[in-house]
Amino acid sequence: MFIKLLKYDLKYMIKNMSVFYILSLFFAITTRLLFSLNETVMIKIISQISVGCMFAMIANTLINTIMRSWIRFRDSIYKDEAYLTHTLPVTKNDIYNSKFIQTLIFFIISFVVIIISLFITYYTKERWMMLKDYIGMITTGLDFNTTIFVISFITIIFLEIFNAIQCGFLGIILGYKKNNNKIGFSVVFGFVAYLLSQSMVLLLVFIVGLFDSSIMSLFENNILLDVHSFKILVILSIVLYIFIIGLMSIICKKEFNKGVNIE
């Protein structure tokens, strides 16, 4: 049943997100083609407009992935569609897990589309070498493997935004427990959940700092981290975010399993 739920959640997202993916890629290709033409004033103007459109679509892709995930969650669990969702012979855990995985999958797809759009627009051998050299400079200084550095960096950003999305889910669940001003409470609870999750990351880093003086130096002075501490912090951030996303997921499911009150 979980797979069936996921299938319909993914279908919904495909219907709503594909337009942004297509437009992002379309403007990326258009910009690329315009860049390859002779540089007349008019071509330059059109190129700049196309670049603007491409960035607007990239921003739309990211914002819509987040917003649509929240809207889908709210609509199918608390709005009219909830009459169908909650009368399906599926567990509440399956309903939540389906939304969670759907968000995860589309967040990854959006991320890839954004990277591809930027790549199509700006890739040249020289720029690629320049970027590699630039990242190489940073990673050499930090004594980091370049590939691992890039993957870690992207993973942390990814987990950070995904955590924010899930805080939104918790906000919606708690907000809809209230009889009045559900949207207002959802926003407030979501924001509070996000602040708490960030504070928890900070607290856990502090606790690790109690056993590692180089990490503790983050809280005690403004000296840049040494190579060893930076590596620990990167690994710690990834582990802590995964832990907090897991914890938040358990809290969401626990609250959700207490039942809903559909108007």
Add this chain to the structure above:
Amino acid sequence: MELLEIKNLTKSFDNKNILEDINLKISSGKIIGLLGKNGAGKTTLIKLINDLLTKTEGEILIKGKNIGVESKKVISYLPERTYLNKQMKVSEVIDYFKDFYDNFDADKARKLLKDLGLDVNQKISKMSKGMQEKVGLVLVMSRNADLYILDEPLGGVDPATRDYILDTILSNFNENASVIISTHLISDIERILDEVIFIDKGKIILQSDADKLRKKEKLSIDEIFRRMFKCS
């Protein structure tokens, strides 16, 4: 074992009891009218049976089991509002029901939709409210369920279609199943009712066999309802 059994059910919102100490038993093979004025608690009771509200106190048992995955397999519920994903076509909604309900008969649904002149390739969002309600009813009645719960099934349809819907209800549920119909349009459904439940101010004030009640009061159910709930 009763098909539906409700014991001491109470539902409160903001410390106000919307339903109070409801006790109810419904057996198989009956069509039951759940009748009451607006705000009497009919929809609240139906939502509680369908896991759309959380109970404050009490117990709801379907074939002896608490509300959950198993009870949802045997209850076919038509809400008072249009609830289908408006981005879907009717044919997609049929596939959706087929995917989730083992007892859903897609061929029967297509036939009923054809009888009602509804196009399976039309998007839900392009349909009128009345058409959407008909689609909802067809989907619900195309399940081979044990308990059908229909909340205001006649509300948004024209009088000409009401008879067709009632006939659809009569001819599409099996002998071992029961149907609970909540409605204000008592005169329209009176002819098909086996049993009536009157609900007022969150309490069940009467549960009786429809024929026995008619004979006893020498009035139609509609007239009994009007007399009982007359606004002073």
